[in-house]
Amino acid sequence: MRIEQQLQKVLAASRKLNMVQDSKIVAVLQELANQARANSEFILTENKKDLDRMDANDPKFDRLKLTTDRIEGIASDIENVASLPSPVGTVLKETERPNGLKISKITVPFGVIGIIYEARPNVTFDVFALCLKSGNACVLKGGSDAIYSNQAIVSIIQKVLKKFDLDENMVSLLPAGREETNEMLRAHGYIDLIIPRGSQGLINFVRENATIPVIETGAGICHTYFDKFGDAEKGREIIFNAKTRRVSVCNALDCLVIHESRLNELVSFAQKLSEEKVVIYADEPSFKKIKDVYPAELLFPATEESFGTEFLSMKMSIKTVDCINDAIEHINKHSSKHSEAIISEDNDRIQLFRKMVDASSVYSNTSTAYTDGAQFGLGAEIGISTQKLHARGPMALEELCSYKWIIEGNGQVRPK
Structure with a gap:
């Protein structure tokens, strides 16, 4: 009942948000950016409590860690979101029917968006900024790994909301327990959409247990194919x-796919990677090519498990192919449909790769590291969708809106 009462308050706050002008939302976000900077010491102190409870070798440690520079980046992202046009009230389509009815299709907020995420406290700031700018209230369900960080950040957000005489329940942080997660996933009538951010295990759990709509932000198993005609x-x-x-x-x-005719280039690639002590799981042809030049303690024969793995650490695999079609087949087999890249100077092969690789973001001659809402000019992101329904790729303001039809009449009635 306690969680239901909390969700009732969020729902009421979301309805109030419909009447808030964008100019006020901009002012709130600008002040929040200022307060993130001003309270950086407090945020870092609370973040350290979380870090002290996690093994520094855990892949999630870097995601959990906040620094002064990262807080500055977060504040800048909030300001970027504030500066963007409101996505609400955009006319997507309008027509006048022969009977005189005027019909318009316009963007509207979802209402209440629920976010379930793991050890990434920056998500707390990002989600609130994007939800507020798009007219949505948000229910946050962070993991226990980041409980102190998330509580600190939400307290700052709510103080800013109260400063502008807005309902602090426009953002709500649920307790970190599993029971609360289950209640959130079944919150019909309170939450309009759930977006999970985190491991494949978390995403699978949400997809399999939610009884309200879900947009998957899948794991990032990312490949780069170095083509026969790559520079x-x-x-x-x-x-x-x-x-x-x-x-x-x-x-x-996670995986470098390389054309067999370019294995000689692998030596220089490997030498560069050794500077950061990257562990490589190489298939037989690539293993033979670099075994005499790569540190033995960092090089291992690839197994089937080496492919289709999101390493989230200084590890990667290498797969050798004899044609671009085999590269595409390997990528589509093991991809999580997140981000895939080709390095080639042959435009026909680039076009083939773009058409045939099934991913939300497909690159040519650049790094997959650019898959990011801010880098795409979206201000920030609420997640990177790897599904095809409603939204795909970095999700920002536009993707946090639905639409409604507005029909204007002048006494028309439909004939029998």
């Missing part, structure tokens, strides 16, 4: 960046 210098830098820039995020490279 070696570009390839070396792109592969290094995609793998090592930040290994704990979903757009990091």
